[in-house]
């Protein structure tokens with residue numbers, strides 16, 4: 001297996017992975033979506049709400065606000081030694097909000113949430129939670145905990161996790177008359193003219209839609225699109241709760257753990 005990093009920043013990771021197959025790529029994708037834990041608000045105690053939104057709607061909005069996650073400092077409630085319904089300081093973080101509009105209408109943003117652990121804060125302080133008119137108040141206590149995307153989408157650490165086959169584009173100089181039809185039709189601008197010849201400008205952008213092949217008036221076609229059977233482009237976009245490379249590392253760890261459990265079960269069955 002060979003991994004090449006194409007792009008890496010705070011929220012995005014793009015890799016070319018070769019020497020693997022679809023089942024492995026798909027397993028990793030599903031682990032990232034459904035099994036890698038992240039922090040989200042799961043319970044809200046309303047102390048005062050004189051706004052026009054119902055308590056449930058506000059709680060839902062708070063739940064969907066991405067929170068910076070500390071996977072090493074906190075336990076999943078089901079794995080925590082406290083086994084308490086209310087949680088302990090190893091499996092729960094309390095955030096409070098005390099907002100009021102004294103003059104005119106104002107928007108309350110996620111940045112006004114005060115966390116007992118400064119590490120567990122909203123990823124962005126500009127997520128609008130509610131609008132308050134003059135004299136309206138919102139006071140609440142929210143409890144965040146680790147959870148998994150398979151139980152609720154608010155715990156998904158990724159906003160996108162996809163893979164595609166690695167494309168292979170072949171332009172046959174014998175049949176291609178450089179009519180530029182394929183260049184014009186490509187929605188991803190993969191092709192470009194260079195010295196009056198069709199050229200591949202951005203191979204990785206190709207999504208194998210085949211529009212260029214259809215647009216080619218030549219017979220046989222002057223352009224051929226294929227894909228490598230064992231190479232993929234993997235894109236991970238984090239919601240900001242965890243760095244994307246950490247999400248991938250956790251996904252591989254969880255897959256490994258699940259396979260080991262499976263192996264153990266098979267051994268037991270054989271006895």
Ligand SMILES: [Zn+2]
Pocket residue numbers: 077080081082083084087088089090091092
């Ligand atoms: Zn606990």
